[in-house]
Structure formats: structure tokens, C-alpha cells
Amino acid sequence: MAQIFYKYQGTGNDFVMIDNRLQTFDKNNTKQVAFLCDRRFGIGADGLILLENHSDYDFKMVYYNADGNESTMCGNGGRCLVAFAKHLGVIKDKAIFEAIDGIHHATIKNDVVSLQMLDVDSVEDHKTHVFLNTGSPHHVQFEDKIEDFDIKNLGAKIRYGAPYNSEGSNVNFVKKISDSNFRLRTYERGVEDETLSCGTGATAVAIAMHYIGETEKNTIDLDVEGGKLQVSFNVENNSYNNVWLIGPANFVFKGEI
Numbered sequence: 001m002a003q004i005f006y007k008y009q010g011t012g013n014d015f016v017m018i019d020n021r022l023q024t025f026d027k028n029n030t031k032q033v034a035f036l037c038d039r040r041f042g043i044g045a046d047g048l049i050l051l052e053n054h055s056d057y058d059f060k061m062v063y064y065n066a067d068g069n070e071s072t073m074c075g076n077g078g079r080c081l082v083a084f085a086k087h088l089g090v091i092k093d094k095a096i097f098e099a100i101d102g103i104h105h106a107t108i109k110n111d112v113v114s115l116q117m118l119d120v121d122s123v124e125d126h127k128t129h130v131f132l133n134t135g136s137p138h139h140v141q142f143e144d145k146i147e148d149f150d151i152k153n154l155g156a157k158i159r160y161g162a163p164y165n166s167e168g169s170n171v172n173f174v175k176k177i178s179d180s181n182f183r184l185r186t187y188e189r190g191v192e193d194e195t196l197s198c199g200t201g202a203t204a205v206a207i208a209m210h211y212i213g214e215t216e217k218n219t220i221d222l223d224v225e226g227g228k229l230q231v232s233f234n235v236e237n238n239s240y241n242n243v244w245l246i247g248p249a250n251f252v253f254k255g256e257i
């Protein structure tokens with residue numbers, strides 16, 4: 001029987017989306033997920049996301065990186081899943097759903113999705129870089145030549161090197177434009193390449209810049225390769241809460257294999 005696949009993208013971070021409310025998708029078939037995400041032999045995407053039923057919330061999110069392995073929270077993917085849920089009629093203009101890192105609230109207006117991210121209570125300032133977890137692990141460091149540097153090699157070296165090693169981390173390179181605007185490029189774990197945008201990465205950069213005193217703003221615009229995201233938060237004695245990731249989430253196509 002043919003399986004229906006959708007494609008959504010949020011500022012260039014793209015995902016194969018599957019309505020798995022009938023639990024028909026083989027979740028243990030890593031090779032099948034990697035095939036579907038393969039940009040030559042398959043549909044092509046940075047990740048694959050299942051929409052599933054949930055007894056207490058609007059739906060459940062299951063996220064896989066392009067390497068086929070289930071992974072931690074995907075901010076852009078969560079935003080795209082809210083748009084997908086609306087398309088399917090599962091929600092109207094707001095959602096509460098469960099993901100691997102907990103419960104998320106979201107709203108959608110036209111094609112813009114606002115997704116509440118988890119609170120961040122621990123930020124590590126290592127001077128050369130900042131490390132924090134915004135639902136996925138993120139290493140953040142400045143890069144003056146952000147428009148032209150070898151992100152794939154430098155990103156891989158950091159991602160596989162100590163202290164991250166095999167578990168790894170996503171790696172974000174940032175340049176300050178103003179107190180309320182930063183540009184970032186991200187090497188993503190599990191894609192093992194640069195992605196045009198990383199939602200948990202943009203969230204990590206915004207919080208990191210505030211934490212190290214690069215800005216006192218709590219609404220920050222993030223320029224990513226695939227567009228623009230906005231992150232807002234409240235701060236209470238170095239704990240970040242009411243954290244929101246805002247940006248477009250667009251339907252690309254529906255097809256079957």
C-alpha cells in the first residue's frame with residue numbers, strides 16, 4: 001500500500017513529515033528513514049518527523065535526524081509539525097504537544113508558528129565558547145568571517161571532539177550585528193553538515209548572547225542562511241523561561257511512495 005509523505009520547511013531546515021496516527025510507520029527501520037532523507041536516492045530532508053496521537057495532548061512528535069537515528073528536540077521541526085497538524089485538521093490555531101524534551105505550547109497565524117521552548121536553567125560560559133541545551137545540545141562560538149569559513153570541517157572537528165565525542169553537539173557560529181540582531185550558521189549533529197537553519201540553535205545563540213552580556217535585549221532577531229527567526233525569553237536570576245521561537249513554517253509538497 002502506498003505511503004503518503006509530506007515535505008515542510010522552516011527557514012530552509014526541511015523535513016519529511018508523516019501522519020503516523022494509525023502507527024503504520026516502521027520506527028525501527030533506521031535505513032528507511034535515512035533513505036527517505038537522502039537528497040539523491042530519496043525524498044531529501046534534514047530530518048523526518050512523525051505526528052502521532054496522544055491521550056492527553058493534541059499530538060506527539062517523534063523526530064529523526066537525516067542519519068536515520070531518533071534524536072533530541074528539533075525547534076524548526078516542531079514549528080513545521082504545528083503547521084502540518086493544522087493542515088490535517090488536528091488543531092486550529094494553537095497546539096499543546098509532547099516531544100522528547102517535554103510538553104510544548106504553540107500558536108500558528110498564517111504561516112508563522114510561535115513555539116514555546118523548554119526553560120534553560122544551565123548555561124556554561126567557557127570564554128572561548130558557550131554550551132547549553134535548548135532541547136538539543138548546542139556549542140556556541142563567535143566567528144568573524146561568518147560569511148566565508150570552512151564550517152563543515154571546523155564544525156565536524158568540534159562536534160566529534162572532546163568533550164562531546166560520540167554523543168556530539170550541534171555547533172553554532174555567531175556574529176553580532178546589533179544588540180537585537182545576530183547572524184548564525186549551524187553545523188548540525190546527525191545531519192553532519194551545515195543546515196540552512198537550526199531552531200534550537202537560534203534559541204541557544206539568543207540565550208547565550210544574553211548570558212555572556214553581549215545583549216540586554218530579551219527579544220532577539222536571528223539571521224540564518226535560510227531566512228529569519230526571532231527568539232524571546234524572560235530571565236530570572238540566570239534562569240531563562242517563557243522562551244519562544246518564532247518564524248515561518250511552509251508546506252512544500254505531498255507525495256506517495
Ligand SMILES: N[C@H](CCC[C@H](N)C(=O)O)C(=O)O
Nearest residue numbers: 071074075076136198199200
Ligand atoms: N540535529 C539536532 C536535532 C535537530 C535540531 C534542529 N533541526 C532544530 O531546528 O532545532 C540534534 O541531533 O541535536
